[in-house]
Amino acid sequence: xxxxxxxxxLILNITAFAQKGYEMDFTQTRVMKVSGKTVEKxxxxxxxxxxxxxxxxxxxxxxxxxxxxxxxxxxxxxKNVEYDAEKAKAIALQRATLxxxxxxxxxxxxxxxxxxxxITEEDGLRMVFIDAKRQQKTPKGGYVAVTLTYNxxxxxxxxxxLEQKNGVINTYELK
Amino acid sequence: xxxxFLPIYRFFSGHKVLMYLIIAVTTVIFAVFGMRLxxxxxxxxxxxxxxxxxxxxxxxxxxxxxxxxxxxxxxEPLSTDELSERADEFVETxxxxxxxxxxxxxxxxxxxPEMALNALDFVLEHVPSFVDTSAYWQFExxxxxxxxxxxxxxxxxxLMDDETGSVTQMVAYDPLKLKEAVLGxxxxxxxxxxxxxxxxxxxxxxxxxxxxxxxxxKSLDSKSAxxxxxxxxxxxxxxxxxxxxxxxxxxxxxxxxxxNASRIRSDLVVTVGISLVxxxxxIGFCFRSMQFLVKLLLPIVYGALFSLACIYWxxxxxxxxxxxxxxxxxxVAISYCLHVLIHHFFVGDPERLLRxxxxxxxxxxxxxxxxFCSLLFTESDLLRDFGLFASLALLGSTFFxxxxxxxxxxxxxxxxxxxxxxxxxxxxxxxxxxxxxFLLTIVAVLTIxxxxxxxxxxxxxxxxxxxxxxxxIEAERLFDEKNNDGFxxxxxxxxxxxxxxxxxxxxxxxxxxxxxxGIGMVHSYSDIIPKLFVTKNDQQLRIEVWNKFWTQERxxxxxxxxxxxxxxxxxxxxxxxxxxxxxxxxxxxxxxxESGVVPENLLGNFIECNSDxxxxxxxxxxxxxxxxxxxxxxxxxxPKTFVLEPFYYCKDMVQLVHDDFNIAVWVSSLFVLLIxxxxxxNIFTAxxxxxxxxxxxxxxxxxxxxxxxxxxxxxxxISTFIFGVGVDYSIFITEGLLTQARTGRHDVLSWHKxxxxxxxxxxxxxxxxxxxxxxxxxxxxxxxxxIGMASTIMISYSLQPFVFRQLxxxxxxxxxxxxxxxx
Numbered sequence: 001x002x003x004x005x006x007x008x009x010l011i012l013n014i015t016a017f018a019q020k021g022y023e024m025d026f027t028q029t030r031v032m033k034v035s036g037k038t039v040e041k042x043x044x045x046x047x048x049x050x051x052x053x054x055x056x057x058x059x060x061x062x063x064x065x066x067x068x069x070x071x072x073x074x075x076x077x078x079k080n081v082e083y084d085a086e087k088a089k090a091i092a093l094q095r096a097t098l099x100x101x102x103x104x105x106x107x108x109x110x111x112x113x114x115x116x117x118x119i120t121e122e123d124g125l126r127m128v129f130i131d132a133k134r135q136q137k138t139p140k141g142g143y144v145a146v147t148l149t150y151n152x153x154x155x156x157x158x159x160x161x162l163e164q165k166n167g168v169i170n171t172y173e174l175k
Numbered sequence: 176x177x178x179x180f181l182p183i184y185r186f187f188s189g190h191k192v193l194m195y196l197i198i199a200v201t202t203v204i205f206a207v208f209g210m211r212l213x214x215x216x217x218x219x220x221x222x223x224x225x226x227x228x229x230x231x232x233x234x235x236x237x238x239x240x241x242x243x244x245x246x247x248x249x250x251e252p253l254s255t256d257e258l259s260e261r262a263d264e265f266v267e268t269x270x271x272x273x274x275x276x277x278x279x280x281x282x283x284x285x286x287x288p289e290m291a292l293n294a295l296d297f298v299l300e301h302v303p304s305f306v307d308t309s310a311y312w313q314f315e316x317x318x319x320x321x322x323x324x325x326x327x328x329x330x331x332x333x334l335m336d337d338e339t340g341s342v343t344q345m346v347a348y349d350p351l352k353l354k355e356a357v358l359g360x361x362x363x364x365x366x367x368x369x370x371x372x373x374x375x376x377x378x379x380x381x382x383x384x385x386x387x388x389x390x391x392x393k394s395l396d397s398k399s400a401x402x403x404x405x406x407x408x409x410x411x412x413x414x415x416x417x418x419x420x421x422x423x424x425x426x427x428x429x430x431x432x433x434x435n436a437s438r439i440r441s442d443l444v445v446t447v448g449i450s451l452v453x454x455x456x457x458i459g460f461c462f463r464s465m466q467f468l469v470k471l472l473l474p475i476v477y478g479a480l481f482s483l484a485c486i487y488w489x490x491x492x493x494x495x496x497x498x499x500x501x502x503x504x505x506x507v508a509i510s511y512c513l514h515v516l517i518h519h520f521f522v523g524d525p526e527r528l529l530r531x532x533x534x535x536x537x538x539x540x541x542x543x544x545x546x547f548c549s550l551l552f553t554e555s556d557l558l559r560d561f562g563l564f565a566s567l568a569l570l571g572s573t574f575f576x577x578x579x580x581x582x583x584x585x586x587x588x589x590x591x592x593x594x595x596x597x598x599x600x601x602x603x604x605x606x607x608x609x610x611x612x613f614l615l616t617i618v619a620v621l622t623i624x625x626x627x628x629x630x631x632x633x634x635x636x637x638x639x640x641x642x643x644x645x646x647x648i649e650a651e652r653l654f655d656e657k658n659n660d661g662f663x664x665x666x667x668x669x670x671x672x673x674x675x676x677x678x679x680x681x682x683x684x685x686x687x688x689x690x691x692x693g694i695g696m697v698h699s700y701s702d703i704i705p706k707l708f709v710t711k712n713d714q715q716l717r718i719e720v721w722n723k724f725w726t727q728e729r730x731x732x733x734x735x736x737x738x739x740x741x742x743x744x745x746x747x748x749x750x751x752x753x754x755x756x757x758x759x760x761x762x763x764x765x766x767x768x769e770s771g772v773v774p775e776n777l778l779g780n781f782i783e784c785n786s787d788x789x790x791x792x793x794x795x796x797x798x799x800x801x802x803x804x805x806x807x808x809x810x811x812x813x814p815k816t817f818v819l820e821p822f823y824y825c826k827d828m829v830q831l832v833h834d835d836f837n838i839a840v841w842v843s844s845l846f847v848l849l850i851x852x853x854x855x856x857n858i859f860t861a862x863x864x865x866x867x868x869x870x871x872x873x874x875x876x877x878x879x880x881x882x883x884x885x886x887x888x889x890x891x892x893i894s895t896f897i898f899g900v901g902v903d904y905s906i907f908i909t910e911g912l913l914t915q916a917r918t919g920r921h922d923v924l925s926w927h928k929x930x931x932x933x934x935x936x937x938x939x940x941x942x943x944x945x946x947x948x949x950x951x952x953x954x955x956x957x958x959x960x961x962i963g964m965a966s967t968i969m970i971s972y973s974l975q976p977f978v979f980r981q982l983x984x985x986x987x988x989x990x991x992x993x994x995x996x997x998x
Contacts, residue, residue, distance in 0.1 A: 034343055034750060035335045077339045080373070081288045088289035090296065166347055167750060168340035 021049035033167035209483030213492035242427035278403035284386035285374040303721030327740035378657035424650035442948035478572025497560035508572040510934040525581040539903035540573035546843035553835035603928035608976035624877030874966035
């Protein structure tokens with residue numbers, strides 16, 4: 001009972017934090033699991049707490065990842081493309097997962113990705129593991145694993161690790 | 176006939192109020208019902224129905240009726256991004272302008288990126304449906320241990336170079352590179368061979384962005400088409416002013432239709448305007464009375480209204496083109512009025528007028544109506560409507576001319592002292608029929624015409640009657656230059672109410688096109704449809720073949736080989752779990768058409784379902800222009816197949832109209848001869864009136880052949896007009912000659928000749944004005960009709976009196992002529 005109450009309070013806390021919206025710098029490390037190749041990136045993130053997110057990269061300059069409602073604009077790896085998430089399931093899932101993770105609605109993110117949730121707290125850090133590997137039924141565009149690290153004191157998101165089915169692991173550190 | 180019309184005249188003379196009342200009431204009734212007539216602008220209704228396929232070719236098909244928008248730099252070349260932005264801007268402007276009118280159904284101007292993702296998902300979820308049974312020999316080779324080892328090594332290098340994950344994902348799904356056997360260059364074909372840059376369709380050298388606009392209105396809705404074209408042109412002009420660095424080119428069948436219709440309208444305004452001014456000057460100069468013009472036009476207007484009302488009562492609607500052609504034929508009706516009015520000018524007495532004129536006018540009317548009525552027995556709605564309108568209009572105007580018009584011509588002093596008339600009579604009295612050199616010249620001219628007449632050709636290609644503005648021609652040229660490589664692109668469609676049947680028929684078409692390509696008749700064709708849209712039966716068969724191929728043993732062996740090679744290369748075998756899922760899935764039949772994966776505006780390039788529930792599956796074929804019709808001749812032998820080019824069917828249909836017309840000519844000729852025989856009760860007199868008409872027809876054909884003119888659908892129909900006029904002139908001349916022979920009165924023939932002179936002059940003015948037209952169809956009427964008119968007058972003035980004189984030297988004939996009661 002105490003545990004359920006804790007989780008409930010946690011959800012309330014994180015949701016309250018996220019809905020305020022936030023703005024911060026970030027670094028991104030993309031690791032190709034199969035080859036071990038690493039790409040370092042950095043930029044500035046602005047999130048309105050609901051469905052508007054902009055990740056403008058300073059390194060490499062010109063890259064961006066923007067969510068404006070259902071529209072997802074990506075300019076990365078030499079590709080400039082704009083998707084309407086309502087028209088593409090895979091994009092819709094990636095968009096929803098990202099927004100849910102950033103806004104602290106990780107339960108929904110786990111449900112969308114057909115994943116299990118594990119929460120641990122250690123050294124002032126609260127870690128949420130969203131793991132779809134065991135289910136082996138990750139929907140298309142879904143993540144096989146998501147790790148969210150929050151500051152246990154103020155529930156601010158510190159790190160987000162997104163592992164895609166193709167072995168691409170993106171680690172975002174928020175500063 | 177005066178025995179009929181004189182009592183009527185006398186009756187109405189005593190009951191003028193009743194007559195005016197009848198005129199007013201009937202005119203109002205005819206006008207009211209005539210206005211209710213529905214006009215058919217459907218070109219398919221103009222031609223006889225030859226087959227279901229040809230009807231389909233004329234029907235509204237979005238693919239056929241799409242409008243091409245091309246965007247090209249007008250000065251310094253713009254980048255592909257800039258051109259794309261301009262295209263997007265223009266499309267947005269168009270949609271904004273169209274928000275109230277809703278003329279636009281959709282514009283395909285870019286490929287949505289989601290489409291590619293969804294399409295890939297759909298293919299992965301239904302892989303066996305897209306694997307042709309012929310691909311399995313490649314599969315067998317691909318799962319051989321050596322082949323797996325080679326491919327896995329190649330995969331290793333791909334994976335090591337991947338920085339984005341996209342290659343990894345591709346390898347994970349397809350480590351054995353089976354997709355090449357499945358898809359080939361399907362994506363390239365799906366985009367119609369265009370370069371897709373930033374989702375936009377570019378021509379091969381990436382200098383032109385192309386967009387396809389599908390109108391929301393039917394291709395035959397000319398009113399909406401005109402309004403849409405005006406909106407499009409306005410948007411185009413405004414856009415080019417705002418962005419002078421880009422030019423927008425527009426073409427397509429609906430644009431062509433609007434250009435044609437606008438040109439015809441403006442040509443008619445010009446030609447009718449020129450004719451009216453000239454006729455007004457002529458009548459004003461000769462008769463010095465505007466009343467004359469009003470009296471001339473009254474019977475024509477009455478006849479036209481009578482005809483329109485009758486057609487409304489008979490069938491409710493008619494072809495607009497038939498009305499246009501029929502309007503020109505009203506010139507024949509003018510001829511009757513002129514005879515009556517000019518005769519009155521000379522005699523000043525309505526009763527005398529009716530005695531002299533009722534027989535030739537009535538006879539001329541009946542024979543001409545007979546000629547037009549023969550068109551009612553043809554298969555073409557155009558000819559039937561034309562014949563009906565012209566016949567009824569002539570009957571109505573002749574009735575007015577003989578029954579009502581004399582009451583508008585009060586008894587008066589004869590005007591035989593008119594200088595103009597004296598001048599005309601002096602010309603008319605020139606002894607054309609007595610000068611041997613002149614007669615010999617005429618005979619020579621006629622002989623040449625008759626000899627060459629079989630050489631005249633009939634142009635059944637309606638494309639030659641098409642008019643295009645300079646802008647439209649430039650747009651078409653640009654599109655051909657950038658996209659067609661000098662080849663003609665033809666769309667074929669297989670059609671059925673059942674999609675799978677249509678797709679099956681499309682497979683048959685593919686086999687034919689493949690054979691044609693093999694012998695060099697076809698340059699290339701798109702075979703994307705049978706690859707993308709697979710019938711349910713074929714899908715079921717393919718799934719069975721897939722399951723037979725991927726036996727549990729083969730699945731296990733293949734996965735073992737992949738895992739072993741992965742481990743040897745230092746790769747995680749789990750990476751290929753997607754492929755394992757792919758070969759282990761239990762697949763079901765699915766419909767790409769109904770999946771919503773392909774957006775509607777793109778789907779329309781492949782398959783369309785019309786309002787009748789008919790599915791049309793399209794195939795684009797590139798061939799040399801000279802071989803186009805030959806390829807089509809073979810392609811349409813495939814069941815349920817037609818070509819999306821109405822002109823192809825027009826050739827056959829126009830030929831049918833031509834054949835119909837030839838039959839009509841012979842039927843009407845026999846009818847005219849019969850009427851003349853009954854009327855004159857003498858074979859020689861009948862032939863005397865009949866032969867000028869026949870000779871003039873040969874003259875028209877001969878001299879058209881000599882000067883290199885061809886008959887076409889329009890001018891051959893109008894040539895019935897030559898018959899009408901020709902036979903009328905002959906009848907009047909015969910009547911004049913007979914009166915002269917019986918009574919010694921020379922004046923009747925002179926007066927007839929004056930009327931013929933004016934009638935011919937007016938018709939020559941009308942016909943000549945058509946030569947000022949820009950539209951080739953209208954211009955083509957002018958010259959052929961002029962030749963017919965000239966030959967008719969030549970014969971009537973010279974040969975006919977000469978032959979009559981020779982006949983009168985035959986005692987039996989002379990007796991026969993003189994035995995008839997004099998008037």
